[in-house]
């Protein structure tokens with residue numbers, strides 16, 4: 001039987017995490033925190049189970065959680081979304097992204113994706129018969145060249161996927177980027193898919209440019225979010241998407257076929273936990289300290305960094321350390337120096353053009369100190 005995804009491979013996140021385990025290395029590869037989920041949140045989940053929320057929840061999610069999210073979106077981004085029809089709880093942001101792409105990409109449609117790109121977008125487009133149109137982010141600061149985007153838009157362009165703060169580079173879109181996007185999409189029949197899973201992990205006082213702040217964009221946008229990133233529990237696999245009703249109706253058709261609904265008691269736990277905005281508003285400061293700690297620790301190595309503007313990843317340039325290709329170097333670092341990272345070429349960049357490794361700094365200070373010690377040894 002011919003493969004539907006002939007170029008599909010095991011995700012680099014599985015590959016590097018396995019390698020980290022096999023070699024007993026510190027794992028700064030796959031993006032997840034190594035500190036504890038708040039006990040109070042775990043208690044809330046257990047209470048919800050004991051209260052009997054153990055059967056299927058509504059397809060679009062528990063009403064109380066959707067209400068909390070509508071209030072959060074309004075207070076942060078000044079946008080109003082209908083609780084009943086415009087917010088859907090999914091199994092991680094991954095499911096939101098997949099449902100959005102499957103709902104709108106027809107065979108032959110083109111989808112503009114910026115590279116380096118998170119690894120789930122392109123295969124999801126391809127499995128639906130779509131054609132990814134890749135636009136390279138420019139320069140050391142990975143900026144979008146909007147002129148190039150304009151040139152790549154054709155009558156077949158169905159969707160543009162943006163991601164801010166951006167995995168793996170840590171760059172963030174600015175107000176001017178959103179205005180450019182507004183201009184580009186003004187009279188076009190194009191859907192905007194906005195991956196905002198790191199909405200709260202943004203640094204140096206910069207404001208997250210959610211698509212939801214821009215009515216001319218949000219009228220055609222699906223925005224995807226992840227509880228896992230925000231509340232230190234990536235293994236709970238909970239996320240959500242928001243979109244205008246007409247778009248959400250189409251997403252539901254796919255959501256009903258993939259998972260139908262998602263974990264019931266955990267939704268109640270988040271509904272209660274979200275009542276206290278401190279539980280997420282402090283996240284940017286928390287991770288900024290982690291970023292600064294990591295940058296300080298590697299400052300006098302031969303790895304060079306431009307500080308990450310958001311996400312819990314930091315790229316390190318290794319051109320002064322070795323001439324090796326990034327995958328080979330990342331493997332050697334894991335095997336011989338007991339430190340796992342992600343080679344950035346796997347985000348669809350030509351290996352010979354890449355000299356960067358991605359390190360996840362969502363780790364205890366002790367882990368970061370150990371990791372830096374290994375980076376000193378290799379430099």
Ligand code: PMP
Nearest residue numbers: 092093094118167197226228239
């Ligand atoms: N988008 C980006 C940019 C990510 O880094 C991740 C990784 N976790 C996801 C989506 C998927 O999120 P989730 O774990 O909630 O499925």
Ligand code: GLN
Nearest residue numbers: 011013014029030031167
């Ligand atoms: N988003 C996480 C990362 O970029 C991992 C997600 C996954 O393991 N699929 O590392």
